[in-house]
Amino acid sequence: MTANKGNIELTKVSKVYPNGVVGLKDINLKINRGEFVMIVGLSGSGKSTLLRAINRLHDVSEGQILIDGQDITKASGDKLHKIRRSAAMIFQNYNLVKTSSVYRNVMSGRVGYYPAWKGALGLFTKEDQELAAANLDRVNLLDKYYVKARDLSGGQQQRVGIARALMQEPSVILADEPVSGLDPKTTKVVMNDLKKLNEEDGMTIILNVHSIGLALKYASRIVGLKNGQIVYDKPIAEVDKRDFKEIYREAGDDSSDAADDAEEA
Structure with a gap:
């Protein structure tokens, strides 16, 4: 499904909001098929803006974003829809229709x-209905097929979000x-589901996270953002917990709680 696909390349990408706030500044980033990349940084560092720029939930102000060699920043119409299908989004707030069944959400x-x-x-x-059942089975929720999304726990709703993402065959x-x-x-259940997709399907995973412990446990590569710029980029084998102190230090601070958490992780 993902053979030779799942490559992302951002070149000189910047995002300036209408109010003048800089979301991203001169981002150059290449992510290869099958990587599990964790994006870390303070709130407001640009993590969400970066993810939303990749599948064009946000338009960028400058630069180019290629998904498997196709420029999503310039695509429109059917071409944009096709490129977007290859990069599925899982949201923090689940983004489900709570009054609809799990099946309809998927x-x-x-x-x-x-x-x-x-x-x-x-x-x-019928084939797509069977695919929905198979994807729910992958996240151990086939028994919730007819249940309303509102009746699920937060973790179950997020796993429905994973099954829904898989329907795009990304x-x-x-x-x-x-x-x-x-x-x-x-x-742990949700992260293990994502790791399984990465390892078994060769799917590229790009994930924003606050927890340094999770980044160290699951990532194959860690990228740090600060003030909309990449300030850190290393494969997990080269990552040192002490590196996070600089990523999470606020201007003028000599220490940070996040850095302390890194030492305890």
Whole structure:
């Protein structure tokens, strides 16, 4: 499914919001197929902006973003939809329709393969219905097929989000703080699901995270952002816990709680 796919390249990417706030500044980043990249940094460092720029939930002000050699920053219409399908997004707040069933939420990840009217009416093929069941089974939620999303726990809702992302048959999964607010046991379940997709399917995972401990445990590479710029980029074998002190230090601070957490992780 992901053979030779899942390569991301950002060249001189900047994002300036209408109010003048700089979200990203001169980002140059190349991520290869099959990497598990964890993006770390303070709140407001540009982590979410970076992820949303990759699949163009945000337009960038300057620069180029290639997904498997195709420039998503200049694409439009059907070409944009096709490129977006290859980079599925998992959201911090799950982004589910709480009054709909788990099945309908998962199938919403497939609507990009159908004319709008078919997707709206739920006219999905038998093959795609079977794919939805298979993807729910992968995250151990097949027994919740007919349950309303509102009746699930936070961890279960996030795993529905993973199953929905898989319906796009992506080569890249972008996850924006996917375990924020989850308890440690549920966090482990969700992270293990993502790691399994990375290792078994060769899927590229790019994930924003606050927890340094999770970054050290799951990442194959850690990228640090500060004030919209990349200030750190190393494969996990070269990462030292002490490196995080500079990434998380506020201007004028000599220490940080995040750096202390890194020493304890």
